[in-house]
Amino acid sequence: MAGPIVRRGAALGLGAVWWWAVVRLAVSPDVGVLEGAVAAGGWGLSLLPVHCVAKSGAVGAVAAGRWRAAWRGERG
Template sequence: MTGSIVRWGAPLGLGALWWWAVLRLALSPDAGVLEGAVAAGGWGLSLLPVHCVPKVRAAGALDTGRWREAWRLAVATRASRPRRSGAGSDLS
């Protein structure tokens, strides 16, 4: 019983607090920093990905060192290419 109260009560209470801040910012001329901080914080929390799975189980997840290997390959490829002798030498 206590678990379900916390599971439902906390989000409902925080949601009510967020709506209070947003409505106060929109409708009250004397809204201040507190309301702005609550509204911005709640909006920022809504951007968090809540449906995450570990990278190992995620469909289509890439290996951890993928970008490091791609960078090394690009540097190695660039180093093996012959360099031109001048910037504008072929524009005669």
């Protein structure tokens, strides 16, 4: 029970800090490096591939060492 509450609280808190940094970057003339780092870091996290699956569970995944055959279209 505590796990989901902690995760949601952390996500809400970190989201609030990110929005604070972005708003400060947009409206404040005396913005520091901290705000820029928080805003850039949060934006970078949004680019992470969070919808990944293990290679063994992926449909159509090529086994390790089989890229050359897959590139040539060989079956086997």
